[in-house]
Amino acid sequence: MSEPLRRSTMQPATDIYANIRSGLPMPSTAKKASSSAMRMSLAGPAARTPYLPPGTGSGSNTGHSGYRSQNVNSLLQSTSKPNYGRTPLTNSSRRGSVWTGGASLAPPSGSQTFKDPRPLRERSYQSKMKQEIYSWLQATEFDISMQTLSSITGKDYRAMFQHLVVIVDPGYPFDSRLRFEDECQPALKALRYPFAAQIDNKWLAAPGSMHSWPALLAVLHWLVEMGKARLNYLESEDDPTLQIVDRIPEEFSDPIHHQALAFEYFSEAYVAFFHGADIFHEQDKALETSYAKKNERVVGDLEDKKALLAQRAKELDELRASKAPLEKLQKIQACILDDRAKFDDVLHRLESRKRQLTESVAREKAELAARSQNFDQLKAEHEKLTEVVKVQNLTPEEVIRMNTDHETLARNLEDLKYKISEARKTVMSLEVITTNRGAAADEALELYGNLLSAVGLFPPLPPPFDNIDLRLELNTATANPQQLLLGSDIRKVIKPTLCSVAEIKRTERADIESERIKVDNELDQLTLECENVDEEVREIEKKVMSLNEQADDLRDAAQQESMVSNAEAARLEKELAHARTAALSSGMGVKSRLQALQFE
Known part of the structure; x- marks a missing residue:
């Protein structure tokens, strides 16, 4: 294993907790390094216990404690040599460290020293520090008494100092051959004790003296606080810097969690590599499973968003493909406006009827009150x-x-009562008849109003009837029969007006009928003329067809004569060619004979 991968007191580190537990600076080993270069060796986790093994006495200066790392990884143990590559577990041996001694540390400059702010000279504060040191030593199974702390010796102080330092850094290399004066200052500087420059090595010979004991007691108290802080850190469950893979949540974003998974992957892959594997399927699968769990909810949300987006896109396409609802809304608006006008008219009539009924009820109440008063007077x-x-x-x-x-x-009264009851029955039957006839009359008037609306005779009427209102209303609540029907006089106004309108409509209809007959007559004449023209066209078509047939016959005869003439011309041309050929041949013969005769 390379040196940068080892845990050591000499590695620089920062206090991520800002020293919130004890008010004292934190040593470098109290913080677990977050980078892979500061992680523990792959040889195996350190088996740590918060207490010393039983049987360790106060005089032991070997530096062993319950915080020593014990290697339990068999991969780093030699398989051929039993004594090589093994970590000894006896008290006579010690685990190595990369610490190179105090000589490698440069002493702090004078500008870096500062005064200890703790009230070390106060008796109460010293008693408090002693009690805390005693309690911590007892808890870590270091045998000591309060009397020893009150009258401390150099040997006891060295034993307590080394015990507390080993608790803070189990791998710190104490050397029993060196004097305690040569080990104290380097150890404090390695643990970054902020007031190490104020400690004089001469004080260690007699640590219980008045001028040296407060500062040396403060050193022990600071080591106790650092040990408690380290123990709390190692036993904490929620600190991500521990990089425990089992405690990583399914959904995480802390870089330390990523580093923990990476280190776990490299560790398992390194072990598999030692066993001869070159491809790490199991480690890859475990890492992929961890990140799949991390991204599971996000992927699910993404799929839901995609499905919702597809649904919204589909709805958008449907809206774009469908026609604009403006025309439908305009039609609905027109219907609503028409219904509103009708409703306003009906409401006006009902309000008028309501006023009439209210007046009738008021009159009936007044009459009832008068009759009640008359009855009281008679009584x-x-x-x-x-x-x-x-x-x-x-x-x-x-x-x-x-x-x-x-x-x-x-008897007369009984007869009158009987007659009154009969009259009441007659009145009730007449009231029922009147009510039914009133309802029938109301329906008839409603039908009459609908007919007026259908034929367009609602006010205003066309001239010369623009000042006449043909509407009628039934007022069944009135006591005056003359006021049952509200509106213009039926006999004097409405009936003559309707007759005049009917006469005008009949006249218009007769005129329209005459016009229609005239148009039909003209249409019949035009139809007859069209038939005559069609007949002439058919006659002309027949003549044209006969002429076309004659032309076709003439064309066929001309074609036949032309074919015969062409054949005769071809024959004559052929005979002429033969005659020309024969003439040429006979001319050549004549010339040859003439030449022969000339030679002779």
């Missing part, structure tokens, strides 16, 4: 007459006559 008068009759002294004959008159009046 009072009856009681008065009854009292008068009681105080009168009547004879038996008068009583008999009065009884007879009473019986006669009672």
Whole structure:
């Protein structure tokens, strides 16, 4: 394993917690390095325990503690030599460190030293530090008593110092051959104790003296705080810098989590490489699974967004392909406006009828109140007459006559009551008939109004009837029969007007009918003329067809004669050619004979 991969006290580091636990600076080993170069060796995790092994006494200066890393990885152990490549586990051996000694550290300059702000000279603060040091040493199984802290010796101080330093840095290389004065300052500087320059090595010979004990006690207290901070850090569960793969959430964005997964991948791949593998399928699959879980929700959201986008795009295409709804809305608006006009008209008529009914109800209430008052007066008068009759002294004959008159009046009253009941029945039946006839009349008037609207006779009428209103309304709530029908007079106005309108319409219809007959007559004449023209056209077509046939016959005869003439001309040309050939041949013979004769 290369040197940069080893964990050491000498590696520079920064305090990411800003020293919030104890108010003291944090040593470099208290922070787990985030980069892969600062990670623990692949030889295996360190087996750490927060306490020292049992049996370690106060006089032990070997520097062993429960925080020593024990290598349990068998890959770095030799398979051929049993004593090579193994980490010894006995108390006589120590794990190595890359620390090269105090000589390699440059002492801090004078400008970097500063005064310790802690009240080290106060007794209460010293008692507090002693108690915390004692509690921590007891918790880490270091055998010590409070009396020892009160009267400290150089040997005890060295044992406590080395014990606390090993807790902070288990790999720190103490050398038993060196003096404690030569090891104290380098150890404090390696752990970056901020007040190491204020410690005098001469104090270590007698650490319990008055001038040296506060500063040396503060050193032990600072080491205790650093040990507690390191333990809290190692035992923390939510700190991402621990880079524990099992504690990485499924969804993460911290770079440290990415580095932890990368280091785990490289570690497993390195182990597989030691076993002879060149392709790391399992490690690749595990890493892909981790990142697939990380991206699962995002991928799901992306798919949902894509589906929603496709749906919205489809709806947009449908809207673009469909016609604009403006025409439909305009038609609906026109219908609504027409319905509104009709509704306003109906509402006006109903309001007028409501006013009439309200007036009728008011009149009926007034009449009922008057009759109630009259009834009360009659009742009072009856009681008065009854009292008068009681105080009168009547004879038996008068009583008999009065009884007879009473019986006669009672019979007459019964007859009148019967007649009244019959009259009431008749009135009720008449009311029902009146109501039915009123409803029929209302329906007839409604039909009449619809007919007026259909034929266009709603006001205003065309001249000369523009000042006449043909509408009628039924007022069944009135007591005056003359006011049952509201509107113009039917006999004097409406009927003559309708007759005049009908006469005008009949006249217009007769004129239109006459015009139609005239147009039909003209149309018949035009039709007859068209038929005559068609007949002439057919005759002309027949003549044209006969002429075409004659022309075709003449054309055929001319073609035949032309063919015969052409054949005769060809024959004559052929005979002429033969004659010309024969003439030429006979001329040549004559010339040859003439030449022969000339030679002779």
